[in-house]
Amino acid sequence: MRALPLDAQAVASLDRTVHEPARLAVVACLAVVDEADFVFLQSQTGMTGGNLSSHVKKLEKAGFLTIRKEFVGAKPCTTLALTEAGRDAFKSYLTALRTLLRVMDGAGL
Template sequence: MPDGGLDPVIHAPARLRVVATLAALGPGDELSFPKLQKLLDMTAGNLSTHLRKLEDAGYVHVTKTHEGRTPATYLRLTGAGRAAFEAYTTALTTLLRGTAS
């Protein structure tokens, strides 16, 4: 990977914030789209664009359902997303410490 092993899908600041927020949840736990949008103070369109890239990479699972007649979207980090975030944080720590080989 370029940039000292930093995953370019996660490295974009907005996507890093999304992944870090979802990684703080327990494995398999979900967060609603509006809650994530509010936590990150992002527009719906901007968040949707970044979620699509993360979903395409297999890092985020999106569940669309209905609660009554109202559409609802829930998000969770996949196992691959969790592993990618761990690898990203390891690579970033190594880069910041200047211990890359």
């Protein structure tokens, strides 16, 4: 059987921390706006608060974003931003996607 132009192992081992759709949405948002507050992200992604909370926590645990809690007037407000590591991981992820898409372009898909 001939060799494929596709690195299937690379695809199969994509980093799940950013690959997970919910987190990918969060990271993509933060990549374009640099920082955003919890409520804004919730509205953009359409996620429930609890869901967003747990994903944010996981991203923080991975060292991919920072959580800043402060009060704006009287209300609490959590602001999120990517770390350098988070941005790098996202860039690597995008590179992997581009590689895959290039192969598929070549195959007429």
